[in-house]
Structure formats: C-alpha cells, structure tokens
Amino acid sequence: MPRTRAADYDQQRGAILAVAARVFAERGYAGASIAELAAVGGMSKALVYHYYRDKEQLLFDIADRYLDGLLALVAQVKAESTAPAAHLRRLIERFMEAYRDAGAHHRVLVQDVKYLSSVHKRRIDAKQRAIVQAFADATAAVAPELKRGSLLKPVTMTLFGMMNWTFTWLDERGPVSYPQMARVVADLFLRGVGPLEERATAKPGTKATAAAKARKTETSEPAARRARPAPATKPARLLREAA
Numbered sequence: 001m002p003r004t005r006a007a008d009y010d011q012q013r014g015a016i017l018a019v020a021a022r023v024f025a026e027r028g029y030a031g032a033s034i035a036e037l038a039a040v041g042g043m044s045k046a047l048v049y050h051y052y053r054d055k056e057q058l059l060f061d062i063a064d065r066y067l068d069g070l071l072a073l074v075a076q077v078k079a080e081s082t083a084p085a086a087h088l089r090r091l092i093e094r095f096m097e098a099y100r101d102a103g104a105h106h107r108v109l110v111q112d113v114k115y116l117s118s119v120h121k122r123r124i125d126a127k128q129r130a131i132v133q134a135f136a137d138a139t140a141a142v143a144p145e146l147k148r149g150s151l152l153k154p155v156t157m158t159l160f161g162m163m164n165w166t167f168t169w170l171d172e173r174g175p176v177s178y179p180q181m182a183r184v185v186a187d188l189f190l191r192g193v194g195p196l197e198e199r200a201t202a203k204p205g206t207k208a209t210a211a212a213k214a215r216k217t218e219t220s221e222p223a224a225r226r227a228r229p230a231p232a233t234k235p236a237r238l239l240r241e242a243a
Contacts, residue, residue: 067109100172
C-alpha cells in the first residue's frame with residue numbers, strides 16, 4: 001500500500017520553505033547549506049530531506065510558489081474590472097504589497113533562480129513571462145500606441161525595474177513605506193507613459209516630433225501667448241484624469 005501523507009504535510013513543507021527563503025535571502029543560495037537552514041529552523045537535516053530531496057528543489061519550490069501567488073494577484077486585479085489606468089495602478093500597488101510581505105521570497109526570486117536546473121528554470125521563466133505580459137497588456141491599455149511601436153517591452157521592463165529592486169534600499173522604518181512608494185511608482189509611470197506615445201509613433205528620420213514642434217512654436221510665439229498654458233494632448237490628459 002502507498003504511504004499516506006501526514007495531516008500536517010503541507011504545513012511542514014511550508015515551514016521549511018519559509019526558513020529556506022530566509023536563509024537563502026540572507027546568505028545567498030550558493031553560500032547556504034541544508035545543515036544551516038535546519039539549524040536556523042530548529043529541525044533536523046533528516047526532516048528537511050524527508051520533504052525535499054535537495055537544496056535545488058527547495059529553491060524551485062520557493063520561486064514557484066511565490067510566482068503562483070503573484071499570478072493569483074494578477075487574476076484578482078483583472079476580476080475587479082477597473083478602467084485601464086486604475087487597473088495598472090492597482091497591479092503596481094498589489095505587487096509592491098506582496099514584495100513587502102514576502103521580502104525573502106522576492107529576494108530569492110530575483111537573485112538566485114540562476115542556480116536552477118534547466119528544467120526548473122524553464123518553468124519559472126514561463127510564469128515570469130506571464131506576469132510581465134499581464135503588465136505589458138495593462139500598459140498598452142493605458143497607452144495603446146506603445147503596442148504598435150517598439151517601446152512596449154522596454155517600458156514594461158522599466159516599470160519592473162522601478163518595483164523589483166526596492167528591497168535593496170527601501171526600509172519601512174524610514175520615512176517612506178511600501179504603500180507610499182507604490183503610489184510614487186504609479187504616479188511616475190502613469191504620468192510619464194502618455195508623452196512616450198509620440199516617440200513610439202514618430203518615424204525615424206522625422207525632423208521634428210510633436211514635442212519638438214511644440215517647442216519650436218513656443219519659441220516663435222509672442223511672450224503673451226506663450227504665457228498661456230497649452231492644452232494637454234488627449235492621451236496625456238486622459239492619463240492625468242484617470243490617475
């Protein structure tokens with residue numbers, strides 16, 4: 001007869017993963033050992049090996065479960081059916097909240113998945129691509145012209161650069177909290193995407209983009225007319241109103 005799992009099997013695995021994530025985050029995957037994480041968790045090496053065959057399986061499970069949680073956040077925000085700018089803002093807020101609450105897991109994901117086997121790495125990469133695509137789709141909904149140009153992926157990855165590395169410097173004991181920083185990131189991104197649409201659609205070799213033409217007009221107009229604020233372009237105005 002096959003062995004039955006103990007009632008607390010998942011709970012035990014979760015506890016081991018939590019300790020492993022903390023040890024890997026503090027020591028780095030390469031510098032940590034099963035013996036060390038067993039000692040930190042007050043458990044035996046035999047218990048760890050009962051649930052995980054090796055350190056690499058621990059690393060994969062930490063990253064895999066964490067990404068499953070982020071994908072669940074994507075689904076939850078999508079189900080809220082908000083307007084495009086509000087949807088993207090909500091994604092940013094929920095992800096940075098997750099980064100704060102699972103700081104060790106996030107650090108392991110961004111710094112240690114390079115140590116995974118090729119099979120495990122492909123599975124992690126597929127989930128990460130799905131998350132990036134969700135943000136790219138949300139960004140394109142706010143600034144549709146980016147999708148028709150070549151800037152959508154670079155702009156999306158810039159957003160992740162703003163969010164993903166806050167753990168290296170943001171200390172919630174300081175003057176700025178994660179929720180506050182999430183609002184800053186959302187404001188910086190949403191209010192900067194609109195002008196990028198002009199660059200996305202400008203043809204190479206064009207003498208002047210819309211922004212350049214505006215600057216040329218400004219310098220040629222009388223001072224009295226330049227003093228009046230120019231009306232915002234439609235995409236930028238909509239972004240500000242939505243944000």
